[in-house]
Amino acid sequence: MTRARRAHLVTFGCQMNEYDSGRLRDLLCAHGWQLTEIREEADFIFFNTCSIRAKAAQRALRRLEELRPLKKNNPSLIIGLGGCLAEQEGRALFDQAPWLDLVAGPQHLPRLPDILDEILTDRSQIALIGPGETPAWSQANLEAQGAKPDTFNSTAGPLLDYVTIMQGCNNYCAYCVVPYLRGPELSRPAGEIVSEIKGRVAAGSRDITLLGQNVNAYGRGRLDGEPDFPGLLRLIADTGLDRLRFITSHPRDFSPELVNLFGDLSSLSESLHLPVQSGSDAVLKAMGRGYTRRVYLDLIEALRVRCPNLTLTTDLIVGFPGETEADFDESLSLIETVGFDAMFSFKYSDRSNTVASSLPDKVLEEEKSRRLIELQTRQKVITLAKNLAHLGTVLEVLVERVSSRYPGQLTGRARNYKLVHFDGPPELIGQLVSVRVIEAFSTSLRGERVEASR
Ligand code: 5AD
Ligand code: SF4
Numbered sequence: 001m002t003r004a005r006r007a008h009l010v011t012f013g014c015q016m017n018e019y020d021s022g023r024l025r026d027l028l029c030a031h032g033w034q035l036t037e038i039r040e041e042a043d044f045i046f047f048n049t050c051s052i053r054a055k056a057a058q059r060a061l062r063r064l065e066e067l068r069p070l071k072k073n074n075p076s077l078i079i080g081l082g083g084c085l086a087e088q089e090g091r092a093l094f095d096q097a098p099w100l101d102l103v104a105g106p107q108h109l110p111r112l113p114d115i116l117d118e119i120l121t122d123r124s125q126i127a128l129i130g131p132g133e134t135p136a137w138s139q140a141n142l143e144a145q146g147a148k149p150d151t152f153n154s155t156a157g158p159l160l161d162y163v164t165i166m167q168g169c170n171n172y173c174a175y176c177v178v179p180y181l182r183g184p185e186l187s188r189p190a191g192e193i194v195s196e197i198k199g200r201v202a203a204g205s206r207d208i209t210l211l212g213q214n215v216n217a218y219g220r221g222r223l224d225g226e227p228d229f230p231g232l233l234r235l236i237a238d239t240g241l242d243r244l245r246f247i248t249s250h251p252r253d254f255s256p257e258l259v260n261l262f263g264d265l266s267s268l269s270e271s272l273h274l275p276v277q278s279g280s281d282a283v284l285k286a287m288g289r290g291y292t293r294r295v296y297l298d299l300i301e302a303l304r305v306r307c308p309n310l311t312l313t314t315d316l317i318v319g320f321p322g323e324t325e326a327d328f329d330e331s332l333s334l335i336e337t338v339g340f341d342a343m344f345s346f347k348y349s350d351r352s353n354t355v356a357s358s359l360p361d362k363v364l365e366e367e368k369s370r371r372l373i374e375l376q377t378r379q380k381v382i383t384l385a386k387n388l389a390h391l392g393t394v395l396e397v398l399v400e401r402v403s404s405r406y407p408g409q410l411t412g413r414a415r416n417y418k419l420v421h422f423d424g425p426p427e428l429i430g431q432l433v434s435v436r437v438i439e440a441f442s443t444s445l446r447g448e449r450v451e452a453s454r
Contacts, residue, residue, distance in 0.1 A: 004034045008042035012060050013050025015211055015247065016106075016182075017083055019162045021048045023137050024109050031113035039070065044078045044116060046102075048109075049085035051177060053349035057085050064097050071099040078102065078119055082109055084181040088352075091127045101125055106182055107132035107167070110145045131183040135167050138188050159400055159430055160413075161205040165193050165232065166212035170220075171250065173277070174288045174355040175320060175348060178213055187219050190227050190235060197239050204430070207243040207269075207398055207413070210236075215246045216253035230257045237265045242432065243398065243415065245269045251276065251299055252290040259299070262307040270307055271341075271417035274300075275315035279334025280327035283320050288355070293334060300338055311341040311386070311416040318375055319348040319368030321359035328371050335379055341386045341418075343379045347372050380442060387418070387440035394450055395420060397435045399428045409446075419444040 007028050011021040024046070025035060036042050045067060049060040064081060071077050080102035081093060087105035094100055101119050104112060108128035115126055134141040166187040169179045197208055212218060218229040227235060236244060244267045251274055262268060274296075278284050281292050303310055316331060335343065347368040350357045363371075395414035403409040403421050410424045412433070421444060422435045435447035 004032060005043045006036040006041060007033045007044040007046065008036050008039045009046050009048065010063070011048045013048075013052065013056060013083065015162055015209070016164065016167070016213070017048050017050060019164050019211055020083070020106060020109055020136070022162075024048070024112060027110060027113055027142075033113075039067075042077070044080065045070070046080040046082060046112075049081060049083040051084040051088045051181060051351075053346060054351070055349065057088070060085050061096070064100070068097070068099050078116060080104060080112070082106070082112075084177070087129050087181040088177065090129050091125075094125050094127070103127040103129065105129040107136045110136055110142055114146060132186075135164075135186045135188045137164060139192055159205060159398065160207040160209070161200050162209050162211050163193060163196055163200070164188065164211045165215060165246075166218050169213040170217070171214060171290075172288065172355070174286060174359070175317065175351070177351045177354060180353050182213060185214065185217050185220060187222065187226075190219075190232050193232065194235050194239060197236055197241065201240050206241065206430070206432075207245075208236075208241055210244070210246040212246075213248065214250045214253065216249050216255070216258065230255065230261055233258075233261055233265060233268070237267050241267050243267060243269045245271060245417070247273050249274050251296050254299055256302075259302050259306055262303055262310065264306075269417060270309050270415045271311045271313070272303065273313045273315075276334065276338075277315060277317050278320065278323070278327070279316075279331035280323070281330075283323050283327050283330075286322060286356075286359070287317075287320060293330065297334075297337065309416060311418065312338065313342045313344070314338075314340050316343055316345045316375065317348050318345065318371040319363035321348070321356055321363065322361040323348075323363055332375065332378060335375070335382060339382055339386060340379065341416075342383055343375075345372060345375050345379070384440070384442050387442065387445060390418065390437045390445055391440055392437065394434050394436050395445075395447065397422070397433050397447075399424070399431055399433055401429060402426055414445075420447055421445070422447045422449055424449055 009021050011017050039045055047060055050056040067079050078101045079099060081100055082104040083106055086103045093103050166185060168183040168185045170185045172179050216229050218232055219226050276296055277287055277289055279293055397412040397414055397420045399410050399412040401411055403411045406421050408423055409421045410428055411421050414420055420435055433449055434451045436450050437445045437447045439446040
């Protein structure tokens with residue numbers, strides 16, 4: 001008997017890539033592949049890559065270099081590189097890494113099982129790039145690729161799960177490669193999203209995060225009868241889900257109706273990721289973000305009126321071309337004014353094709369590093385203060401797992417998405433438990449259980 005072919009998948013980058021890899025895993029298994037954690041025993045190794053900043057791209061290329069000796073030892077091994085770096089570099093990757101067999105942009109991943117058969121028979125190098133006409137993981141696309149309906153979205157739901165609702169982006173922020181690599185906005189039909197979520201809830205998921213580069217634009221240019229983003233959230237709220245979140249929102253497209261859903265929809269988590277990118281109006285304008293500092297602050301205020309305990313996280317870039325010391329000070333003052341619970345901050349990275357890459361007045365690398373450290377040092381103090389403010393409060397925690405750091409403790413997330421540890425038996429995993437906060441750290445809270453679970 002021949003053994004099943006084995007695939008080893010490695011994911012870099014964002015949640016969208018994690019989701020894509022998950023669906024690819026489902027599809028490969030449905031086509032008779034087995035997954036392996038050990039790359040030496042794999043027949044197919046696939047890297048799902050990221051290219052948002054130069055560092056992410058370099059990391060994937062370094063890892064690809066490590067596969068060269070494996071291919072030498074086992075010439076029948078198939079090596080594939082997918083995701084944003086694949087889309088960006090295309091066939092040029094074959095010159096850089098001749099041991100590579102397959103290059104596939106994010107919109108072509110559903111074709112991989114068939115393409116692998118093709119490579120196995122004629123051993124040619126194949127590149128699949130360019131835009132797709134339907135969202136990659138929509139039913140219509142999967143059917144067009146020959147997948148059987150019973151192989152769609154077959155993963156048993158983990159407690160916390162992710163569902164893609166749209167892909168691509170039409171915003172073309174000056175620094176960003178996403179619109180070039182992930183293509184234009186394409187929304188999945190609402191009925192399909194709702195049925196996928198129902199399936200996951202039935203399989204045990206209690207907390208779902210909706211994914212898209214710009215979820216607020218969901219349904220833009222939609223067909224008659226299809227909902228917009230607030231409409232979609234209302235539909236999903238009826239699926240029996242305990243907690244619902246979404247990433248990523250664009251402040252410019254955040255409608256008053258969406259603001260009003262906070263406090264209205266009981267399943268909506270009290271946490272929001274709202275990238276601001278800069279606190280300076282001049283830099284926001286140069287970035288093409290389409291809002292001012294004032295508009296952003298007013299939006300936060302409106303959200304806090306609706307949902308006073310909302311935790312807020314953001315993305316911020318330092319050293320965008322032309323960013324002066326005064327502009328940077330505006331970013332520092334903005335993080336103090338808002339009081340973000342956490343921040344993801346980045347040094348501006350030049351990406352080819354973007355508008356910013358041809359702007360003058362590039363900020364020196366040392367200066368970007370200095371600004372990043374100063375920003376992160378300030379944010380650390382704010383994050384700790386935010387966590388300390390939870391002392392004595394009671395949080396509803398969805399218990400995820402036994403703590404890997406603290407023996408005898410369980411780990412879960414509160415409705416505001418703060419990480420909470422507390423003493424308790426493993427039987428509580430998967431349940432909602434009330435926990436009083438007794439200690440606060442920089443990245444988590446510690447508490448004690450105060451009442452029965454459900
Ligand atoms: N340089 C630095 N940071 C970037 N981001 C996107 N493009 C770049 C770039 N060229 C950041 C933004 C975005 C996050 C996902 O990555 O802050 O919100
Ligand atoms: Fe990139 Fe801007 Fe689109 Fe976000 S909204 S993916 S930063 S272009």
